[in-house]
Amino acid sequence: MAEGNWTRVSEFILMSFSSFPTEIQSLLFLTFLFIYLVTLLGNSLIILVTLADPMLHSPMYFFLRNLSFLEIGFNLVIVPKMLGTLVAQDTAISFLGCATQMYFFFFFGVSECFLLATMAYDRYVAICSPLHYPVIMNPRTRAKLAAVSWFPGIPMATVQTTWLFSFPFCGINKVNHFFCDSPPVLRLVCADTARFEIYAIIGTILVVMMPCSLILCSYTRIAAAILKIPSAKGKHKAFSTCSSHLLVVSLFYVSLSLTYFQPKSNNSPESKKVLSLSYAVVTPMLNPIIYSLRNNKVKNALGRTFHKALGLRNCIP
Secondary structure (H helix, E strand, O other): OEEOOEEEOOEEEEOOOOOOOHHHHHHHHHHHHHHHHHHHHHHHHHHHHHHHOHHHOOHHHHHHHHHHHHHHHHHHHHHHHHHHHHHOOOOEEEHHHHHHHHHHHHHHHHHHHHHHHHHHHHHHHHHHOOOOHHHHOOHHHHHHHHHHHHOOHHHHHHHHHHHHOOOOEEOOOEEOOOOOOHHHHHOOEOOOOHHHHHHHHHHHHHHHHHHHHHHHHHHHHHHHHHHOOOOHHHHHHHHHHHHHHHHHHHHHHHHHHHHHOOOHHHOOHHHHHHHHHHHHHHHHHHHHHHHHHOOHHHHHHHHHHHHHHOOOHHHOO
């Protein structure tokens, strides 16, 4: 539909990694396909094992199951389309498809920030109030905490996506990214976006800093409690219960901060794509690996589950 000298955009073109040679794109496809399959398999196993094994029915693994479900959704939103742009050069995405992808990207991203904060609170209660832990983190409370973690993603995604896609898009329709993220799509708007940019900056800071502050507060108190434990063995055991979560939080927030809080002059589109891969593709794969390798209960539960599936129930204690 023509408007003056412009033509209204009805679809977008994801530039993805089109600047790379064909051989590099083929290698990237194989790499991302492997990571994608490992992510789906690893997180699906975490969900199945924490549901099936009675030893993993504690609050910690309830929240871990939520995290794995979230990571699967996060990957399904981004990776399949990215693989299509690499192997079949299927770079076109409809206006509605782009808006939908952005909505769920915001929803899962915001939800993960708050869920990681909830998991930090769970570790705080477990270490600082171990005797009251089963009472405080009862099934009803943890269900409410999970719901509170997922809820902020809905208004944030709804407002930001609806507002951004209410602007007129005309002329150039090439999104210089491998998915419909807000900054590269915003560059295609042919209208004044100053108010939206202010809202987006404030919203991003709040969404990142509020959960991050809760995590820092929880771990400050956890550290103080661990230092009061007299034996080295007790300190090690207490720290091991939260080390996996702390590593996951560090990976997520470092990659997120490098992507969205660097000065524009220091962050080229290509470098931002690479940084985006860390939290959008790599971190969801690493999370189940971290929790499996650093947690004996999960490793033992995986062993019991596989032995039961193979009919070797009596061969493992």
